Every structure is written in C-alpha cells, then in structure tokens.
Amino acid sequence: MKLLRDILHQPATLLGAVMLGAWVGMLWPQGAPLFAALSTIYLSLIQVAALPFLVLAVYFGLQRMAAAGEQWRRLGVLALLGLLLMLLCALGGAVLASLGAAGAGLDAGQEASLGRLAMRAEAPPVVSLHAEEAAAGAVAAPPLVPRNLYAVMAFGSAPSVLIGVLLFGAAVAVQRPEASNQLSSILEAVYRGMELAIRSVNIGLPLTAFILAAAATSSAGGESIGLLTGFLLTWYGSVLLCCALVVGLLAWRLKTHPWQVLTALREPVTVCLFAPVGAAALPEFIEALSVRLGFSRGVVELMASICPVFIKTGEALFFAVLAVFVANVYGQPPGAADILLIGFLAAWTALWAIGVPGVKAVLWAGVLQASLGLPLDAMLPVLLMLEVLCEGARNLVSYLAAAALIALGSEAALPQQAVAASAAATAPLLLVLGRRQAWLGAGLLAAALLSVFGAGLGAGLRKMLMLTY
Incomplete structure (x- = not known):
C-alpha cells in the first residue's frame, strides 16, 4: 500500500493527471455538470474527516505544549510574526507582479475575448424583497467567537470552531493529567481514525486531480485559460519563490542541506498543490515537520492547524498579485505608492475576511474599487475563476508560512536524529510461533x-x- 501511495503521489503522476483532465475538459465541455458533481463528492468526503482532524490537532497540540512546559507568550510572538509575514508576502507579490507586468500588453483580440468571457459568465442581478437593513445584515460576517460550539461545527465555520477549541483545550491543559487522561485516550483514537481516513481518501489523489482539472477547463474553456497565462505565470512564480525562501529558512535553522528539507516536504507539498482542501495535506505536514525534520510535535500540531485558518498568507499574496494584474488589464500600472497601498490592503482584507464564508474575490473587488477606483464589475467572473484555479497554491503558501513560524519559534533536532528516533519508536512487534x-x-x-x-x-x-x- 505504501509503494502504491508513493507511486500515485509522485509529482509527475499528478501533473500528468492534471494535464489529461484539462485536455478532456477542453474536448468535452458538455461534461462540466458531471465533473462538478464528482468534485463535490470528493470535497464532501474529505471534509467529513478534515474538520474533526483539524479540531483534534489543535486540542492535542495544546496538551503536548502544556506537558512539555512551553511558554504561552511564545504563541503571541509567533502570531505577531505571522501578521508581519503576511504583510511582507503581500508586498513582495505586488512588487513581483508589477515587475513581471502581469496583464499588460493585451492586444485588441485578447481584450475582446476577455470581455466575451466576462459577458458569458456574468451573474444575474440580485433582487432582494427585504429592506436595506435586512439585506445588509444578511451578508455580515458571522462572529468569530462562537456562542454555540456545536452549531458552528455543524455549519463548518473553521475559524469559529478553532476559537472554541482553543478555549476548551486551554482549559483542559491547565488541569491535572489524571483528570484528563481518559478524555485524551478517547480523543486520541478518534484523532488516529480521522488521520487514517484522510490518508485513505488521498490515495485517489490522481483521480481527484483529473476530475478537478476537467471541471475547471470544461467550465472556463481553453481560451480563458490562455488569456490568463500572464497572471498564472506570475502567481506560480511568486509561490515558487515563497517555497524557496521557506526551504532555505528551514535548512538554515536545521543546519542541513536544502535538498534534505525539500525531500522531507515533498509529499505534503504535492498533496497541498493538487488537493482543493488545505486540510487534506495537514497530516502530511505534521508528520514531515515533526517526524522527519524533528520539530516539537505539539508546536507543529498547533501552528500547522491554526496558522492557515487565521494567518492567511496565501490569500494576501493572491490578492496582491490579482490587484496588479487587474490594474494592468485596465491600463493603469501601479506606481510605488499604489504597490504599498495594495500590499497593506491585501493583508488587511485577508485578515478581515477570516470569518466570511465562500469566495473572497467579490470582497476584494469591492475593496479595490473603493480604494483604487478600478471598475471590476465586468471582471468579477474572471476573478472567481482565478480564485478556484489557484486554491491549492494559496493553501500551500499558508502552510509554508506556518512552517516558517514553527522554524523560528521552536527548537529542532537534526533530521538524522529525528529519523532515527522515529524508526526506534515505530519498530514493528514480531510474534514468532512454532x-x-x-x-x-x-x-x-x-x-x-x-x-x-x-x-x-x-x-x-x-x-x-x-x-x-
């Protein structure tokens, strides 16, 4: 089974599945409803186990940190570093997109094609039968601090759920170990079961990548993807630069070669890139950072779970690159002051939109229209499509930012020592019978x-x- 999973999770295998799915989607655009239904089934399967696993990872991270005598003030320092890292990523993405001139230089034919795409996918006007006050209250973000933990768990709001779990886990962590041992034993079994369920679903990742690529290309069309090549190249270039910086930071922190760090992170990075749900890669990230690289298990479980939810570095980077792309499309290349403003607005919007469910491109379009005066009504369908296409890379940037914070705030053993300790801890039990x-x-x-x-x-x-x- 492990050999089969290694073969299926090879980047070449997954990339081939994506290219084949994109080709099938362009050849058979009528299959968009079928591909959308299959992708919805996968999302439902992975979310059944993802949210409980996320909750239990935060809980056990708090318990292990308390047992190891970790200082809670360090979490506040790491949170401030995370906000600073989110701002730096947004500024760096805006600068890189401006240097690459993403969206600039479109000829008349390409602009006409982009306009046809926007007109074809334009959403119908929304008519409300309620008063303006009721309509305004209907789109308000739900409160982050939950009043009913079971209600937000049923709704699936990860930020509200995690805030409730943080409060509950902190209350349990200050109790005597004898009082919480039985509860921890029960939750540990559920935790391992959810981890096994996520890994089982991830075995079919090539099929998932094929279906998602086919769904994207069949609904958008090959012409649309071709028009957005400039943005996609700039976006993935920014993601690649972030990956290189984080790998270099981890190698410097561990005093080892970057190739060894990259080898340890290969599987979680691959799963995160090709899975549309970020939590699908959470078990792989926890194992890679704690077992293979030797960071503290409690710190890894806690930071790798809450950072992608509250410190959305990937969304800040995506918003910044998208703003420069849209400004170049409208023939208004941003200057130095505009780039600085875009960076701050992208970080603030990513932070403010934590509790907002659904797509965030509409919210970002409103911020850009109010601050920079860019008329984004016609571009909204394009922005929504870009948000779907870049979901995996956004999740990857957020997880890598969490890895950077873990490296800055946690002591680590050498990778060789971590691997040896893991091998000694997981040695199989042999039973020999005559x-x-x-x-x-x-x-x-x-x-x-x-x-x-x-x-x-x-x-x-x-x-x-x-x-x-």
Whole structure:
C-alpha cells in the first residue's frame, strides 16, 4: 500500500493527471455538470474527516505544549510574526507582479475575448424583497467567537470552531493529567481514525486531480485559460519563490542541506498543490515537520492547524498579485505608492475576511474599487475563476508560512536524529510461533468462536420458546 501511495503521489503522476483532465475538459465541455458533481463528492468526503482532524490537532497540540512546559507568550510572538509575514508576502507579490507586468500588453483580440468571457459568465442581478437593513445584515460576517460550539461545527465555520477549541483545550491543559487522561485516550483514537481516513481518501489523489482539472477547463474553456497565462505565470512564480525562501529558512535553522528539507516536504507539498482542501495535506505536514525534520510535535500540531485558518498568507499574496494584474488589464500600472497601498490592503482584507464564508474575490473587488477606483464589475467572473484555479497554491503558501513560524519559534533536532528516533519508536512487534503453537492457538480461537455462537444460538432459542409457550 505504501509503494502504491508513493507511486500515485509522485509529482509527475499528478501533473500528468492534471494535464489529461484539462485536455478532456477542453474536448468535452458538455461534461462540466458531471465533473462538478464528482468534485463535490470528493470535497464532501474529505471534509467529513478534515474538520474533526483539524479540531483534534489543535486540542492535542495544546496538551503536548502544556506537558512539555512551553511558554504561552511564545504563541503571541509567533502570531505577531505571522501578521508581519503576511504583510511582507503581500508586498513582495505586488512588487513581483508589477515587475513581471502581469496583464499588460493585451492586444485588441485578447481584450475582446476577455470581455466575451466576462459577458458569458456574468451573474444575474440580485433582487432582494427585504429592506436595506435586512439585506445588509444578511451578508455580515458571522462572529468569530462562537456562542454555540456545536452549531458552528455543524455549519463548518473553521475559524469559529478553532476559537472554541482553543478555549476548551486551554482549559483542559491547565488541569491535572489524571483528570484528563481518559478524555485524551478517547480523543486520541478518534484523532488516529480521522488521520487514517484522510490518508485513505488521498490515495485517489490522481483521480481527484483529473476530475478537478476537467471541471475547471470544461467550465472556463481553453481560451480563458490562455488569456490568463500572464497572471498564472506570475502567481506560480511568486509561490515558487515563497517555497524557496521557506526551504532555505528551514535548512538554515536545521543546519542541513536544502535538498534534505525539500525531500522531507515533498509529499505534503504535492498533496497541498493538487488537493482543493488545505486540510487534506495537514497530516502530511505534521508528520514531515515533526517526524522527519524533528520539530516539537505539539508546536507543529498547533501552528500547522491554526496558522492557515487565521494567518492567511496565501490569500494576501493572491490578492496582491490579482490587484496588479487587474490594474494592468485596465491600463493603469501601479506606481510605488499604489504597490504599498495594495500590499497593506491585501493583508488587511485577508485578515478581515477570516470569518466570511465562500469566495473572497467579490470582497476584494469591492475593496479595490473603493480604494483604487478600478471598475471590476465586468471582471468579477474572471476573478472567481482565478480564485478556484489557484486554491491549492494559496493553501500551500499558508502552510509554508506556518512552517516558517514553527522554524523560528521552536527548537529542532537534526533530521538524522529525528529519523532515527522515529524508526526506534515505530519498530514493528514480531510474534514468532512454532507449528504446534500455531495449531493450538487456531484451535483455541475456533473453540472461543464456537462458544460465542452456541451461546447466542441458545439465547435465541430460549427467547423463542418463551414467546411460544
């Protein structure tokens, strides 16, 4: 099974599945409803296990940090560093997109094609039968601090759920270990079960990548993807630069070669890029950072779970690159002051939109229109399509930012020591039986099963006789 998973999770295999899916989607655009339904099934399957696993990872991260005597003030320092990192990513993305002139230089034919795309995918006007105050209240973001933890878990709002879990986990962490051992044992079994469920769903990642690529290209069309090549090249170039910087930081922190760090992070990075749900890569990231690279398990579980939810570095970077792309499309290349403003606005919007469900491109379009005066009404369908296409890369940037914060705020063992400790901890238990012992054990097992069967049969007959007479 491990060999099969390694083969299926090879980047070449997944890239081939994506290209094949894109080709099928362009050849058969009528299959968009089918591909959309299949992708919805995958999202439903992965979200069944993703949210409970995320909740339990935060809970056990708090318990392990408290058991290891970690200082809670360090979490506040890491949160401030995360906000600074989000701002730096947004500024860097805006500068890189401006240098690459993403969206500039479109000829008349390409502009006409972009206009046709916007007109074809334009959403119908929204008519409300309620008063303006009711309509305004309907789109307000839900409160982050939950009043009912079970209600927000049923709704699926990850930020509100995690705030409730942080409060609950902190309350349990300050109790005596004897008082919470039984609860932790029960939750540990659920935690391992959810991890196994996510890994089982991820085995079919090539099929998932094929379906998602086919759904994207069948609904958008090959012409649309071609028009957005400039943005996609700039965006993935920014993501690649972020990956290189984080790998270099981890290698410097661990005093090892970058190739060793990249090898340890290969599987979680691959899953994160090709899975539309960021939590699908969370078990792989926890294993890579704690087992293969030697960081503290508690810090990794806590930071890798809450950082992609609250410190959305990937969304800040995406908003910044998207703003420069749209400004260049309208023939208004941003200057130095505009780039600085875009960076701050992108970081602020990504932070403010934590509790807003659904797509964020509409919110970012409103911010840009109010601050820079860019008329984005006609570009909204394009922005929504770009948000879907760049989902995996956004999640990857957020997880890499969490890895950078873990490296800055946690001591780590050398990778060789971590691997040796993991191998010693997970050594298999061998049970050697002779032929006579094997036959005796099989006989005892058969006798036990026959005894249970006979007892059940006798109880059933006795109940039948009592009902008859």
